Amino acid sequence: MNSVTDAADGKFLVHPLRNIFNGLRWDNRQNPSDYLITYRHRGAPGDVMQIRASEINNLGKSYFTIQNALGEEQTLIPFHRVVEVRNTKTNSIIWLSRRP
Numbered sequence: 001m002n003s004v005t006d007a008a009d010g011k012f013l014v015h016p017l018r019n020i021f022n023g024l025r026w027d028n029r030q031n032p033s034d035y036l037i038t039y040r041h042r043g044a045p046g047d048v049m050q051i052r053a054s055e056i057n058n059l060g061k062s063y064f065t066i067q068n069a070l071g072e073e074q075t076l077i078p079f080h081r082v083v084e085v086r087n088t089k090t091n092s093i094i095w096l097s098r099r100p
Contacts, residue, residue, distance in 0.1 A: 017079045017095060018061065018062075018079070020085060021059055025053075032054035032056070034087055035053035035085055036051075036052060037052070037053055037056075037082060038084040038085075040081040064076075064077055083096075
């Protein structure tokens, strides 16, 4: 199961990346174009790809989607493939995967 539970009461918590992406999407003080998302993608150089948070067009419980280069279909990217989320204006990392 991809959801995180609180051991004290067993309630399901929202994935931290979902909170981050929702904040970037709806907080008028943030510019999603300032955030770079690095995620694992087999076949890409170094097996990673990077996109701007502004390219996210749908957010699910444990994934987000982006349009392909032609804008014809969506690519689904599970949260567990996200390696890093970085604010490019301040060069600060706001999410770093614990997985190597």
